[in-house]
Amino acid sequence: MRFAYGRLPWRRGAVLGSALLVLVTAPAASTATERSGPAPARSVILLIGDGMGDAEITAARNYSVGAAGRLAMDTLDASGRRTTYAVDERGRPVYVTDSAAGATAWATGRRTVNGRVSKSHDTDRPMPTLLELARDRGYATGSVTTASVADATPAALTAHVTDRSCKGPADMAACPADTRAGGGEGSIAEQTVAARPDVLLGGGADHFAQTVTDGPFRGRTVTQQARAAGYQVVRDRTQLAAARPGRPVLGLFAPEYVPVEWTGPPAAPGGTAPQRCATRNPGRPAGTPDLAESTRAALDLLTARAHHRGAPGRGFFLQVEGASIDDRAHEADPCGQLGETLAFDRAVAAALDHAERHPRTLVIVTADHGHATQILPHDARPAGLSATLVTDEGGVMQLGYGTALPGETQEHTGVPVPVAARGPLADRVRGVQDNTSLFGTVTAALGLR
Ligand code: MG
Ligand code: ZN
Numbered sequence: 001m002r003f004a005y006g007r008l009p010w011r012r013g014a015v016l017g018s019a020l021l022v023l024v025t026a027p028a029a030s031t032a033t034e035r036s037g038p039a040p041a042r043s044v045i046l047l048i049g050d051g052m053g054d055a056e057i058t059a060a061r062n063y064s065v066g067a068a069g070r071l072a073m074d075t076l077d078a079s080g081r082r083t084t085y086a087v088d089e090r091g092r093p094v095y096v097t098d099s100a101a102g103a104t105a106w107a108t109g110r111r112t113v114n115g116r117v118s119k120s121h122d123t124d125r126p127m128p129t130l131l132e133l134a135r136d137r138g139y140a141t142g143s144v145t146t147a148s149v150a151d152a153t154p155a156a157l158t159a160h161v162t163d164r165s166c167k168g169p170a171d172m173a174a175c176p177a178d179t180r181a182g183g184g185e186g187s188i189a190e191q192t193v194a195a196r197p198d199v200l201l202g203g204g205a206d207h208f209a210q211t212v213t214d215g216p217f218r219g220r221t222v223t224q225q226a227r228a229a230g231y232q233v234v235r236d237r238t239q240l241a242a243a244r245p246g247r248p249v250l251g252l253f254a255p256e257y258v259p260v261e262w263t264g265p266p267a268a269p270g271g272t273a274p275q276r277c278a279t280r281n282p283g284r285p286a287g288t289p290d291l292a293e294s295t296r297a298a299l300d301l302l303t304a305r306a307h308h309r310g311a312p313g314r315g316f317f318l319q320v321e322g323a324s325i326d327d328r329a330h331e332a333d334p335c336g337q338l339g340e341t342l343a344f345d346r347a348v349a350a351a352l353d354h355a356e357r358h359p360r361t362l363v364i365v366t367a368d369h370g371h372a373t374q375i376l377p378h379d380a381r382p383a384g385l386s387a388t389l390v391t392d393e394g395g396v397m398q399l400g401y402g403t404a405l406p407g408e409t410q411e412h413t414g415v416p417v418p419v420a421a422r423g424p425l426a427d428r429v430r431g432v433q434d435n436t437s438l439f440g441t442v443t444a445a446l447g448l449r
Contacts, residue, residue, distance in 0.1 A: 262339025
């Protein structure tokens with residue numbers, strides 16, 4: 001039943017190694033969940049703002065609903081902070097994480113080295129992920145992002161590679177051990193399709209258009225591999241709306257990143273004149289679904305798939321990522337960053353609305369790391385880049401970006417990030433949490449161990 005629509009079990013064992021194979025192929029009837037009653041949660045929605053630290057949230061709140069207002073993500077009752085650090089190959093702390101190690105921490109419950117995707121810090125071995133564990137216990141699974149579906153944050157759920165750059169079959173230079181010739185399972189895109197989540201929505205069509213170079217799909221594109229595995233491949237809002245839950249769905253809405261919502265002048269040395277953001281990006285094709293739309297579509301598809309699958313009491317695990325908060329902060333583009341943070345917040349609202357109508361849904365909102373943004377006095381003269389914005393409530397807000405020299409990419413920061421939750425086991429996010437602890441919260445909520 002768990003493999004009802006043609007999974008490829010021969011791949012799974014090879015991907016994950018023998019130890020995990022024992023774990024994930026244990027018959028459902030023998031799980032702790034079934035011995036001890038239903039899991040606390042039927043479904044988990046994990047929403048990740050990439051690079052969305054407190055400064056990024058506060059800037060978006062100030063600009064839109066005002067300093068005294070509340071975003072959707074501000075309304076969750078239980079909240080705390082998560083550490084964000086990575087480790088080196090010897091396990092020593094590295095105080096600033098990248099998104100690959102950051103996502104690996106909650107996806108696997110283990111910290112790893114920067115750049116690595118759900119493989120161990122020392123031996124570079126695959127580590128089982130939340131999505132794999134949920135899938136193999138009969139939950140529907142999904143991942144939604146505004147980056148490439150093969151980018152680091154979604155990849156941490158569906159793939160195991162030495163380096164996050166190994167997105168498609170043509171991108172394997174940094175991952176010799178993951179090539180099929182090297183005994184591995186191929187690129188992130190190939191592994192993601194083989195992992196067979198029920199719903200995959202985002203950008204990255206370019207990575208899926210690459211030709212597989214080895215293995216059973218040699219000579220075909222990863223998109224063709226997906227179709228062969230039963231995926232409906234959709235490219236825009238209309239096709240997404242027409243997708244049916246009978247088969248899994250792969251949505252590829254852009255060649256790489258899904259185009260951002262807002263635009264405006266970048267931060268500059270010496271600052272900018274007070275300005276407003278342009279809330280319509282002319283570079284965004286009309287048929288491109290926004291993150292909240294994709295989230296609602298994923299929730300509907302996963303709800304239907306969980307229902308059809310008929311595993312009693314088991315709903316789904318869904319991760320939703322607002323990816324370009326980070327991307328725009330790297331570019332010191334305050335309007336792009338604010339628009340993406342607010343688009344992410346609308347996805348949070350969609351998740352909360354779903355949870356309202358579907359009891360026993362745990363909603364968790366957090367980030368992978370802090371970013372460069374600083375909210376400065378309006379008359380400050382920072383050494384780095386800055387921009388001054390006029391907020392919706394008429395305030396003047398100066399945002400500074402000073403973690404790199406002008407012309408260079410802004411850096412992540414090592415601060416703890418907010419985590420907030422509503423639903424079963426939400427209280428577990430209170431206080432200061434280790435960045436790996438979300439793995440335990442989700443596995444406990446869904447009864448995965
Ligand atoms: Mg990301
Ligand atoms: Zn980043």
